Amino acid sequence: MNVEGTTERVLRLLALLQRRPTWTAGELAAELGVTDRCVRRDVERLRNLGYPVHATAGVGGGYCLGAGTRLPPLLLDDEEAIATAVSLRLASGSVAGAAEAALRALAKLDQVMPPRLREQVRAVHGATDTLLPEGETIDADVLVTLARACRDLVRVRFGYPGRDGEPHERTVEPVRLVTTGRRWYLMAHDVDRDDWRTFRLDRMGPVSATTWRFRPREHPDPAGHVQRSVTAAPYRYLARIRLRAGAAQIRGQVPPTVGEVLADGADHCVLVVGGDDLDWLAAHVARLGVPAEVLEPAELREAAGRLSDRLAALAGTVAPAPSEPEENRA
Known part of the structure; x- marks a missing residue:
């Protein structure tokens, strides 16, 4: 028997069972390139290792990975499971770049975790506060x-x-x-x-x-759809501004919840941003500190002109209005 090949196949079977709730023996056999009989043997190997693989008979039957009375011994013991789950719950909203991976791992762990451990994790999480930047708290x-x-x-x-x-x-x-x-x-x-x-x-x-x-x-595309929904759809005005700067530079200044940055060659990009106040949009673009060209709407150019006049007056660079000729005075 090729032990290494069998082990690899059993691990692939476990990954398939975690991917979706139910599989027929035929579907698993096709994915693994083996016979139905081989699938049944591999399922028994997983059960012997402690993985709760359930089987149902009939036309709609198949195999599914369920929650058992204890965690599979090859994964984590009770204390490790509680510590891991608590950490994942915190990481899902507090660690930059790790939220999505932590959530996937938490969903897998929650699926096979016995109810008694799940309640302990929730108790710890419910009694814990974290010092994080202001934001919305998600259960x-x-x-x-x-x-x-x-x-x-x-x-x-x-x-x-x-x-x-x-x-x-x-x-x-x-x-x-x-x-x-x-x-x-x-x-x-x-x-x-x-x-x-x-x-x-x-x-x-x-x-x-x-x-x-x-x-x-x-x-x-989910990320693109959400970004457009939160940066453009709710607002009265949708502006497009061509900036003389690379997309990476502007993305570092404009959060994805504020605007969408589209690459336009190596040295230019287009900023798509929504707002209800054109004066705010003009000031927002001016704060970026790079040359900009308003593509649309035309009203934004007028708002930029008003902002320019106000800033010039604030800086004291506006020349005083010429005096009216004496002969024209009343």
């Missing part, structure tokens, strides 16, 4: 619920404020969670409105995953 259970719904392709229901400020029940098909640092968004297909929508997690009411599975559909 880690909401993050886990939405992450697993994205992975398992199940619809989600939650309350969300409408234009009238009152909460309305929304039913969506979730695609992706997007974080901009301390704020989280969900990109999903709104079932009732039949359109793609962006939702802020801190504005959601109670979140619950349904048992209704959906087929994945073609969708926009």
Whole structure:
């Protein structure tokens, strides 16, 4: 027997079982390039290692990785599991660049964690405060619920404020969670409105995953869609400004929640930014400190002119208005 090949195949089987909720023996066999009988043997190997692989018979049956009475011994013991889960919950909102990876790991760990350990983790997390920059606090259970719904392709229901400020029940098909640092968004297909929508997690009411599975559909790039939703859609004006600076330089000055920076050659870029006040937009662009050309709207050029006059007056560089000729005085 090729022990190394068997071990690698069993680990691949475990990864497949973690990817989605159920697999038929035929699907697993096709993914692994083996027979159904070989899949059954590998499932038994995982069970012997402590992984809770459940099997159901019938037309809709298959294999799934469930929560067991204890954690698989090859992963973590109880103390390590609690410490890891608590750290992941904190990292999901506090460690720059680690939020998405921490959330994926937390969703996997939460799936197989026994209820008694899960309650201990929640107790520790609920009694802990962190000294972090101001931002919206998101319940880690909401993050886990939405992450697993994205992975398992199940619809989600939650309350969300409408234009009238009152909460309305929304039913969506979730695609992706997007974080901009301390704020989280969900990109999903709104079932009732039949359109793609962006939702802020801190504005959601109670979140619950349904048992209704959906087929994945073609969708926009999640990060780009969320960025456009939060930087352009809510505002009265949408400005496009060509800047004499590289895209990387401007991205370092403009957060993704404020504007979108599009590369335009090696030494130029286009800033797309929304706002309700043209004077604010003009001042925002001026603070970047690089030569700029307003592409649209034309009203922004007028606002820039007004800003220029005010700054010149503030600096005392505006020449006084000429005196009226004496013969024209009353």
